[in-house]
Every structure is written in C-alpha cells, then in structure tokens.
Amino acid sequence: xxxxxxxxxxxxxxPVGFVAxxxxxxxxxxxxxxxxxxxxxxxxxxxxxxxxxxIATSISGSSRYLKQGITNVRLGIFLxxxxxxxxxxxxxxxxLAPSYFLYLLLSILLYYLSFIQIRTSRLEFxxxxxxxxxxxxxxxxxxxxxxxxxxxxxxxxxxxDYNVCNSFKGxxxxxxxxxxxGMLGIGGGVLKVPIMNTLMNIPMKVAIAxxxxxxxxxxxxxxxxxxxxxxxxLELVSSTVLGVAIGALIGASIMxxxxxxxxxxxxxxxxxxxxxLMLARGISILVGWRLPGA
Amino acid sequence: xxxxxxxxxxLTTGLIIAITLYSSGLILRLTLIEWRVYKTLFxxxxxxxxxxxxxxxxxxxxxxxxxxxxxxxxxxxxxxxLITIGVIIGIVLRTKGL
Numbered sequence: 001x002x003x004x005x006x007x008x009x010x011x012x013x014x015p016v017g018f019v020a021x022x023x024x025x026x027x028x029x030x031x032x033x034x035x036x037x038x039x040x041x042x043x044x045x046x047x048x049x050x051x052x053x054x055i056a057t058s059i060s061g062s063s064r065y066l067k068q069g070i071t072n073v074r075l076g077i078f079l080x081x082x083x084x085x086x087x088x089x090x091x092x093x094x095x096l097a098p099s100y101f102l103y104l105l106l107s108i109l110l111y112y113l114s115f116i117q118i119r120t121s122r123l124e125f126x127x128x129x130x131x132x133x134x135x136x137x138x139x140x141x142x143x144x145x146x147x148x149x150x151x152x153x154x155x156x157x158x159x160x161d162y163n164v165c166n167s168f169k170g171x172x173x174x175x176x177x178x179x180x181x182g183m184l185g186i187g188g189g190v191l192k193v194p195i196m197n198t199l200m201n202i203p204m205k206v207a208i209a210x211x212x213x214x215x216x217x218x219x220x221x222x223x224x225x226x227x228x229x230x231x232x233x234l235e236l237v238s239s240t241v242l243g244v245a246i247g248a249l250i251g252a253s254i255m256x257x258x259x260x261x262x263x264x265x266x267x268x269x270x271x272x273x274x275x276x277l278m279l280a281r282g283i284s285i286l287v288g289w290r291l292p293g294a
Numbered sequence: 295x296x297x298x299x300x301x302x303x304x305l306t307t308g309l310i311i312a313i314t315l316y317s318s319g320l321i322l323r324l325t326l327i328e329w330r331v332y333k334t335l336f337x338x339x340x341x342x343x344x345x346x347x348x349x350x351x352x353x354x355x356x357x358x359x360x361x362x363x364x365x366x367x368x369x370x371x372x373x374x375x376l377i378t379i380g381v382i383i384g385i386v387l388r389t390k391g392l
Contacts, residue, residue, distance in 0.1 A: 003323060003324045006320065006323070006324075007324075010320075052340060052343065052344070055343050055344060055346070055347060056309075056312075056343060058347065059305050059308060059309045059343070059346055059347070060309055062305060063302055063305040063306045063309060066298045066299075066301050066302035066305065067298075067299075067302045069298055071298065073297055073298060073301060073354065074366055077351075077354065077366065077369055077370055077373065078366075078369055080373060081369055081372060081373050081376070084373060084376045084377065084380065085376060087380075088376070088380050088383075144365055145365055145366055145369070146363065146366070216346070216347035216350075217347045217348075217350075217351060217373075217377075219347075220344050220345075220346075220347040220348055220377075221377050221380045221381055221384070222384070223340075223343075223344045224344050224381050224384075225381060225384035225385055227340060227341075227344065228385055229385060229389060232340065234333060234336035234337055234340060235323065235336065237336065237340055238316040238319055238320050238323075238336045238339065239320060241312070241313075241316055241339075241343065242313065242316055242317065242320065245309065245313060
C-alpha cells in the first residue's frame with residue numbers, strides 16, 4: 001500500500017473517531033463506506049479493519065469518560081453479558097431469516113428510536129436540570145449489583161444522581177441488540193444507547209459513555225479472531241487507529257460540555273442515517289436497486 | 295483504588311503503548327520502505343490494542359474481589375468464559391472457511 005494513501009486514511013478517519021466518541025457508537029458503519037468508496041479497499045478487509053478500529057475508538061473515548069467519572073462500569077459489564085451471548089447467537093442464526101427482512105425490520109426500529117430520541121430531548125433536559133433521574137425507584141438487580149450511580153455534568157455544573165430501573169428488561173433488550181449486531185454486522189451502540197436511556201432511566205451522557213466502554217470488549221473478541229486467521233491488513237489498521245484515536249480524544253473531551261438535549265437530538269439524527277443505511281441495504285437485496293450507502 | 299481511576303490508567307497505558315508502536319511503525323514505513331521491522335511493530339501494536347479491553351476486565355475482576363463485590367465478580371468471570379468460548383469457536387469456524 002502506498003505511503004500517501006496511509007496518510008490520507010489517517011486524516012480521513014479523524015472525523016469518524018470524533019463522531020463515534022461523541023455519540024457512543026463504534027463507527028464501523030461510518031468507516032467501512034469510506035474505506036470502500038474512497039480508497040477502493042475490499043469490503044472484507046474493510047470490515048476487519050473496522051473491528052480493530054472500534055477498539056481504538058472505545059479505548060480512547062472511554063478512557064476520557066472514565067477519567068471524568070461518567071462511565072457506569074458495573075452497568076456496562078452487566079449488560080455486556082447478554083450482548084456477548086446475543087452477538088454469538090446472532091452470528092449462528094444469521095441464515096434463519098432472509099437478510100433483506102432483517103435490514104428492513106431494523107430500519108423501521110431505528111426510525112422509531114430516532115423519533116423517540118428527538119421527541120424526548122426536551123424531557124431529558126428537564127430530567128437533568130430538575131434532577132428527576134432519582135424519582136423512579138431502583139430495582140432489586142440494580143440494588144444488589146450497585147448499578148445506580150452519579151456523574152458530574154459539566155454543561156449543568158452539578159452532580160446528577162440516577163437510579164437504574166428495568167435492569168432485567170435492559171438485559172433482555174441488550175441480548176436482542178447483540179443478536180442484531182451478530183446477524184447484521186452493525187455495532188450495538190446505536191441500540192444500546194437508546195435502551196439504557198429510554199428503558200433503564202440512564203442519563204444520555206452516561207448511556208453514551210457506558211456504550212463506548214462496552215463495545216471495546218465486544219470488538220476485541222471479533223478482532224482477535226480476525227487477527228489470528230490473518231484477515232487484518234496491519235498497515236491500514238495502523239493509520240486508521242491513529243486517525244480515529246485522535247478524533248475520539250477530541251470528541252470525548254467535548255461531549256460532557258454539550259447539553260444533554262442537544263446530544264439527544266444529534267443522536268436521533270445519527271439514528272436516521274443508520275435507519276436509511278439499513279433500508280438501502282434491504283432494498284438493494286430485495287429488488288436490486290443500488291441506493292447510495294447500500 | 296477507585297475502579298474508574300484504575301480502569302482509566304489501564305486503558306490509557308494500553309492506548310499509549312499501541313499508539314507509540316503504530317506511530318513508530320508508520321514513520322519507518324514512510325521513510326524506509328524496505329525495512330520490514332514496521333510490520334512487527336504494527337502486529338505488536340494490534341495485539342496490545344486488542345488485549346487492552348480484556349486486561350481491563352481482568353483488572354475489574356481483581357478490584358471487585360478486593361471490594362468483596364461477589365456478584366459483580368461472578369458476572370465478569372462468566373463474561374470472560376463467554377469471550378474465551380467465542381474466540382475458540384470463531385477461530386475454528388474461520389479456519390474451516392465457514
């Protein structure tokens with residue numbers, strides 16, 4: 001691979017790391033089209049690179065969030081349990097349903113979640129401002145595992161306490177998110193953040209930071225398999241990792257300064273992009289139309 | 295030590311080592327095309343990067359046991375077992391071309 005291309009990849013991937021850290025996603029769905037479209041990288045090679053890249057965005061993003069005290073470590077490890085099982089099950093049962101059906105189904109779900117995120121952005125603002133995250137009682141699982149916590153919100157200039165609710169439902173939903181991840185090859189971040197925020201009463205910033213923390217663990221399993229079976233282009237990985245690590249450090253530095261409601265609207269818009277992506281892929285398989293991004 | 299601070303230190307150390315190896319490799323790659331040392335640096339960097347989240351889990355396990363948080367420690371042990379099984383199955387399936 002030419003040295004100039006490696007430098008171009010490094011520079012191009014900086015914004016990907018930035019968005020991934022800011023929104024709590026892995027960034028695989030952003031980097032793969034870039035590598036395939038602009039650098040003519042083979043899709044399988046791009047997927048292997050993106051998995052290693054997800055670890056880099058996760059580590060650089062979540063190290064900052066851990067330092068700022070936003071990440072809920074116990075919650076992340078608890079939900080990771082079923083996400084990992086779901087991803088394995090998803091990879092195994094991927095042939096049971098036609099892929100176009102799964103893409104279209106996920107597209108509908110993402111459009112719905114996007115609508116919910118944008119619609120409840122004002123509510124998030126009020127919950128943070130008027131400390132309403134403690135109004136609901138924590139459940140028994142959250143109590144036993146000490147899942148409820150607090151974080152310092154820089155935009156509001158105060159500590160926000162929150163009680164974790166619906167832990168069991170969250171566990172089941174994470175399993176479903178893992179299945180989607182395993183079956184369709186999308187990162188779980190786009191599903192895990194709304195699950196934590198909407199279902200489990202987790203503040204948006206904590207959901208983003210915890211999602212970022214979780215995805216490094218999931219991705220390391222896949223990356224290890226790809227590396228040991230010789231699928232990873234190490235030259236491409238080096239420049240991609242350097243680029244996204246720089247972007248993720250910048251993204252993670254500013255996330256806590258952004259107001260929660262604005263973050264939620266941005267996340268809703270990002271979900272719209274993913275919903276379109278899934279729709280385009282579904283249509284491409286079903287009727288053969290090649291929409292942009294499919 | 296507080297768990298978040300310990301994990302922050304572990305992740306930062308892993309990231310700094312990986313980035314140093316990648317940067318050194320990339321500089322060698324850009325300046326000395328024929329020198330194959332950069333490939334070794336890229337490989338070790340990738341190994342460090344991939345191992346960091348797992349090392350972080352093991353560190354969490356140690357801290358939970360130290361803090362007598364038995365349930366959380368049990369969750370991590372199950373998770374580590376699942377990861378091990380997942381890696382073994384994945385490698386077997388990939389080497390068989392499935």
